Amino acid sequence: MITHNLGYPRIGINRDLKKVVEQYWKGEIDKTKLDESVSALKVMHWTTQKNAGIDMVPSNDFSLYDQVLDTAMLVGAVPERYEQLFREEDDKIYSYPIDTYFAMARGLQDGEHDIAAMEMTKWFNTNYHYIVPEFTPDQEFQCLSSKIFDEYEEAKSVGVVTKPVLIGPVSFLLLGKEKDAPDDFHRLDLLDKLLPVYEDILSKLQNMGVEWVQIEEPFLGLDIDDDTKIAFQKAYQKLAEDRSELKLLLTTYFEGLEDNIELAGNLAVEGLHIDLIEAPNQLDTVIDHLDEKVSLSLGVINGRNIWKTDLEKAAKSIQHAVEQLGSDKVMIGPSCSLLHCPVDLEQETDETALPAEVKRWMAFANQKLDELSLLKSYVSNSLSSEDEKLFEQHQNDISDKGKSELVHNSSVQERMQSLDHKMLQRDHLYSERKTQQEEHLNVPKLFPTTTIGSFPQTSEVRKWRSDYRKGNISKEEYEGRIEGAIDELIGRQEEIGLDLLVHGEFERNDMVEYFGEHFAGFAFTRHGWVQSYGTRGVKPPVIYGDVHRPDPVTVRWSSYAQSQTDKPVKGMLTGPVTILQWSFVRDDQSREETTKQIALAIRDEVKDLEEAGIQAIQIDEPAFREGLPLRRKNWEHYLEWAVDAFRLASTVVKDRTQIHTHMCYSEFNDIIEHIARLDADVISMETSRSQMELLEAFVEFDYPNEIGPGVYDIHSPRVPSKEEMVTLLRKAADVLDASQLWVNPDCGLKTRGWEETVPSLENMVAAAKQMRKSQNVEA
């Protein structure tokens, strides 16, 4: 039996990757220096894994930005708009031209070029984002990157023989989208052209002496149609042709195989990896369907959460598989890549953030590797006496967690018991609320303007926070500076002429982590970074116990902002589903239960904001859609409780208080009735990049409440003109009632600079004014 890892976090223990890549972008270091730093990082990752006793360590799991973008470069799926850049870039240092690569990820705007970035979207149901490959009908493929080969050699040269990781051809095509294509073109039509490149790659790896390749096909865990099934059969038949030595480990994760089991069990591969964390019950069926020559890799350690594994329980599945298949046909590993968890728990020494008792229940990537090794020794009866102690301690920690006083809170339990349907209803229907809100909230009746909440989080603001945390400045000093930032922002918003103001969210490190820091039942970390996209990271808080809100969290800041202006200031909260989705969650109760506890905490905050005189409250739910289960059959149940949780958080207010929500990157077509069931008075969302296409669902559904379709893209520093925003607003006003529309950007402005923010908002306000004028003329 061998242990293997599917992928190791690439950010580095001190956010090293972010630091060097951003230095390179700023021109502070050159390619050679970047290459040196990145090599050192990779070598450290390989040796860490080897030293932890992992038999098969992955390579090509590393990436400068994103592994899907790496694959696009590998097979030459470089969109035409970057081709000249690609040809001009003379790169002898890296395995592929990195300036073109970064331009694909981020766009390129200098004096010479103005090239748009490729799209970015969610990696399945995680908070990781990948770059979406673009496929045209005349697409050609060729191998343009030697990264997968170079990394194998690089690791080998430091004594680590690795298993290269490669996204499989079918999933790679499915992850992308068609571009400039007629309706009858489907990206899977390109499979025949793509397969020869995969064959070349595999045969080269074979010639290099590679034993196993981890070929990832996560779509085998999703609902797929017959054409896709045929594509899978064809692809793996073809890839089996000239492959005598090299073995393929077909890798699935995030869901069970279910009705794709027959398909997966018959593909011409030498190994199959299954996720036994998300789908523990699939083991027997998979074993039944497995060809006797095929090895089975059991994903028994959760790659997406931070709790210690119950090793005795995991051992039972492993022993069961060993009995059926023989130990030489069984591998063990994490359920998915460890990309989704932080690097090393040992760095967490601040007990005010992470209490020692909670820390004892946890494992980050490095600890999970140790678990794997321990598990192997345990199952093969070869625990040393020292390991035996470790094992015993480990299992004790887990049973202590089950018994801990920290986890359960009786008043939260009582409150959960007493939930009733009335707590999910506003007093009156939206149509009646609207009249009251119009009277109370002093904003224009047509095209009122607002923003999504955050304003530029400059390094100055972050420095205040880190100085405060280090004790360099006092609480009073820190809070005084935040108040100063709010004062200044209120003045700026008044000057710009916005109608519904915000306080700017300067007090928050992150929209989820901040609430985790203030709610009971949450712990948080000092170094627990997880990559969200490119060089951007998050430190997801850890929900370990019953959640409640000991004291008001945002009331102080919202009231302060409101005291500085006669215009209304919108309160700003993160919704229960998003807090759940972007935290590490409890594994001893359902997501539904935890979300409802969070909803009650938010409900208390909503009530207090209202009592403090705040007349509009926004409850952000950007992760609402991402929380959808991967299999459709599980959608209904999720949508039921997710909508209820939002209503539990939001409906406590009087009719005259206006509830806003915000969702970005959302396609609402198939869930619009549930969006309507949220019954938010106003929903703002990202629509500018799709030219208002995302509104279609609302139009078709005859959505009754108010909508703020984003009129400008906040992902780029470009200043949009008044005219282009008027054009977008006209499009919206053509299909929706003008009295339903708000005017706002696509999302928060925290990643932007002030230089572009002010003129963009000025143009946005001018666009709204022009719309009001033309409507009045028509009326």
Ligand SMILES: Nc1nc2c(c(=O)[nH]1)N[C@@H](CNc1ccc(C(=O)N[C@@H](CCC(=O)N[C@@H](CCC(=O)N[C@@H](CCC(=O)O)C(=O)O)C(=O)O)C(=O)O)cc1)CN2
């Ligand atoms: N949780 C979450 N998920 C989300 C989003 C989101 O906003 N939050 N937005 C979407 C896109 N994802 C995003 C994820 C991260 C960032 C982002 O800006 N991250 C920042 C970190 C933000 C943060 O936590 N800032 C801390 C500072 C943390 C830090 O860098 N500390 C330094 C020192 C800082 C200093 O002295 O200046 C260190 O510890 O090394 C703060 O403000 O307090 C980054 O990676 O650079 C943006 C979008 C989807 N998912």
Ligand code: MET
């Ligand atoms: C990812 S959605 C962000 C919403 C939040 N209120 C902000 O403006 O940053």
Ligand SMILES: [Zn+2]
């Ligand atoms: Zn957003």
